[in-house]
Every structure is written in C-alpha cells, then in structure tokens.
Amino acid sequence: MRLTLYLWRQKSPNVSGEMVRHEVDGITADMSFLEMLDTLNEQLSVKGDEPIVFDSDCREGICGACSLIINGVPHGPGYGSTTCQLYMRHFQDGDTIYIEPFRSGAFPIVRDLMTDRSSLDRVIQAGGYISVAAGPKPEPNANLIPFDITERAMDAAACIGCGACVAACPNGSAMLFTAAKVSHLGALPQGQPERQQRVTHMVQQMDHEGFGSCRNYAECQAVCPKEISIDFIGQLNRDYQVSSLVSPQKRRGQLKSL
Numbered sequence: 001m002r003l004t005l006y007l008w009r010q011k012s013p014n015v016s017g018e019m020v021r022h023e024v025d026g027i028t029a030d031m032s033f034l035e036m037l038d039t040l041n042e043q044l045s046v047k048g049d050e051p052i053v054f055d056s057d058c059r060e061g062i063c064g065a066c067s068l069i070i071n072g073v074p075h076g077p078g079y080g081s082t083t084c085q086l087y088m089r090h091f092q093d094g095d096t097i098y099i100e101p102f103r104s105g106a107f108p109i110v111r112d113l114m115t116d117r118s119s120l121d122r123v124i125q126a127g128g129y130i131s132v133a134a135g136p137k138p139e140p141n142a143n144l145i146p147f148d149i150t151e152r153a154m155d156a157a158a159c160i161g162c163g164a165c166v167a168a169c170p171n172g173s174a175m176l177f178t179a180a181k182v183s184h185l186g187a188l189p190q191g192q193p194e195r196q197q198r199v200t201h202m203v204q205q206m207d208h209e210g211f212g213s214c215r216n217y218a219e220c221q222a223v224c225p226k227e228i229s230i231d232f233i234g235q236l237n238r239d240y241q242v243s244s245l246v247s248p249q250k251r252r253g254q255l256k257s258l
Helices: 033-047 118-125 147-157 164-168 175-186 195-208 219-223 231-245 248-256
Strands: 003-009 018-024 068-070 096-101 109-111
Touching (some): 147 175, 164 175, 164 219
Parallel strands (some): 003 096
Antiparallel strands (some): 003 018
C-alpha cells in the first residue's frame, strides 16, 4: 500500500505548527497504525529528514499513550480500540489520511503528535485514591460485595486515561474520565470514607486544569476505547450534589475516624 499522510508538525510548544504532507509506501494490511508511522520514520531517516514525534508505550491497548486523531476521530475509525490496535486493513491503497494530536487547551503540544496529558494525572492525584491505615486488615470475604456492584466498579476502572473523551468533546470536557475514576472507588466499601471529599477535590482540580463543561453530547462515550458509559457522569453529578451538602467539618471527622 502507498498512502498520502497529512501530519501535524510542530517543533516545540512555543512555535506554530502546520499540517505537512508525507508519502509512505511498503505498508501492509497487517501493520498496526503505529507500525505504519514507524515505517514512515524509517523512510524519513534514510532521506535525512526529521522523523515524526509521536507517543506510544505498551502497544497493546493498555496504557493509552497512543493519543492520535485520525481523520478527525480520536484513535481512528476502529470502535472500542486505541490507535495501536488500529490496523491498516481499515484503509485502502492510495488513501489520504489526516493525523493530528489530541486537541485540548488542557493538553499542550510537546512536539508534533505528542501532547502533555499530565493534567489527567493531577486530577487523579487530587482524590483518586483510598487511605488505608497500617496494621491488621479484615478478612477479605468478611464484607461481601454484590456481583452487580463489582461489575459496575470494574466497568469504571477500565478507563486507561488516554484522553480520547476530552479530544472528542466539543467543550474539551474531562467528565467521563473523572466520572470513571470517582465511580469505581465510590462503588466499593474501601472508597466510602473519602467518597464526598474525593468527588469534590477531583472536580475542582478538573476545573482548575481548564477542561470544559459537559453538555451531554456523548461524543466521549462514542470514542472511548474501553466503551465506558456516560451513565457514570450521572453518578458523578449525584455524588457531587451530595458532597456539596456535607459540611467540611463532617468530612474532616470522617477522615479522622479512619
């Protein structure tokens, strides 16, 4: 296969970028999208040109690092998959493909197709954890959890923090990401003592990072590689309303009792 690629090239965060045309050949249908970019970089290096900078790590759909917008869609035309799980069999010989980084004010571009998505990490750091006291732990089977609750918690915990929901949202909202991180802890007994302060702090940090407001477009759900439902956004909103009714003194008393 021979393809025409229009890729976003930007040397640093402080300079303007532009779409640059590149030709790549020798592509097979069994290559992943990232392997296609590897092939392009090899061909550019042979010519003495600057390779394309893009992010990747596990290449197994686990880490969420491969954050690319392909023909206007985060992670490309595949459903329920990341960019590294997208194969070139989805394209035809002679196709033109447009490749951009995730677009969001909260995701500044580092170089070319690589963005800084550490804002999502800071949202997790604001409350996406549980505090466990040192010492003997209760018997795991002493507090049985209904199957439907564990399944719902696992559905939310499947979020890999790729940021596709942010890139797809017209408002650049991170509500689906934050809702998943809040809900998977809030559904389990271990997450109950900090449930109110967790949702408050994570939502406040999300707003501080500059993410937009949710308007229920559901574009986030459509592109999520783990198919996380916007039902969790409703759960987040309910938890946030409850949290707003709990006094700061009561929240501090709950934490001291841990």
